[in-house]
Amino acid sequence: MNRIAALMLVLSLAVVASGCRAEVNPKEVTAANDIEELGGKVVVDEKSPDKAVIGVDLHGTKVTDYVLEHLHWLPQLQSLDLSRTDITDAGLKHLERLPKLQSLDLKDTGITDAGMEHLYWLPQLQSLNLVGTEVTDVGLEHLKGLNKLQTLGLAETKVTDAGVKKLQQALPKCKIER
Numbered sequence: 608m609n610r611i612a613a614l615m616l617v618l619s620l621a622v623v624a625s626g627c628r629a630e631v632n633p634k635e636v637t638a639a640n641d642i643e644e645l646g647g648k649v650v651v652d653e654k655s656p657d658k659a660v661i662g663v664d665l666h667g668t669k670v671t672d673y674v675l676e677h678l679h680w681l682p683q684l685q686s687l688d689l690s691r692t693d694i695t696d697a698g699l700k701h702l703e704r705l706p707k708l709q710s711l712d713l714k715d716t717g718i719t720d721a722g723m724e725h726l727y728w729l730p731q732l733q734s735l736n737l738v739g740t741e742v743t744d745v746g747l748e749h750l751k752g753l754n755k756l757q758t759l760g761l762a763e764t765k766v767t768d769a770g771v772k773k774l775q776q777a778l779p780k781c782k783i784e785r
Contacts, residue, residue: 634680635660641677645670652683659683666712667691672698679704690714690736696722703728714760715739720746727752736760744770751777759783 639649639660647670650662660681665674666688675698678684684705690712699722702708708729713722714736723746726732732753743765750756756778761771762785771783 632657632680638677638680641674645674650686655683662686664688665692670694672701675699675701678702681705682707684708685731686710688712689716692716694718696725698722699725702726705729707731709755710734712736713740718742720749723747723749726750729753731755733757734759737764739763741765743767744773747771747774750774753778756781761785 642649642663642665645665646668648664649660651658652661661683663681663684670689670692672695675694678701685707687708687710691714694716696719699718703725709731711732718737719741720743723742727749733755735756738760744767747766747770751774757780759781761783771785775783
């Protein structure tokens with residue numbers, strides 16, 4: 608039994624013993640197990656009664672869009688690192704079902720402007736790393752509605768100074784790093 612499954616089992620037993628009604632979501636346990644089997648790392652909120660998964664690091668793993676389909680089983684997810692993976696623009700559509708996501712790392716992926724339209728549905732996003740992607744000024748247009756965005760990594764992309772300036776005007780509180 609892996610670490611996450613063991614933690615969830617212990618939590619379930621403790622909840623039953625205490626008479627509390629917090630329930631561990633079995634699909635969340637399955638998703639956490641799958642992530643660890645891929646070589647990824649999972650961060651659990653130790654303070655929450657249900658020990659929800661709040662962070663996933665799949666950096667450099669063999670993750671594909673198929674795995675992203677199952678991230679909706681992690682409704683409390685706040686941080687997701689997909690850097691140096693083989694995800695595609697189409698895979699980012701599955702992130703739309705993660706409204707609590709605050710940090711997303713897409714560094715050195717094949718993501719293009721087409722993938723940026725899916726990020727519009729992440730209203731809590733505060734940090735976005737697009738370093739080394741194929742994003743251009745066209746893709747930046749989709750980020751203008753992310754009012755909580757505080758940092759944006761754009762080094763080694765195809766964005767222009769004019770595109771960055773236009774985005775900075777729309778998101779004046781965002782620190783754009785080039």
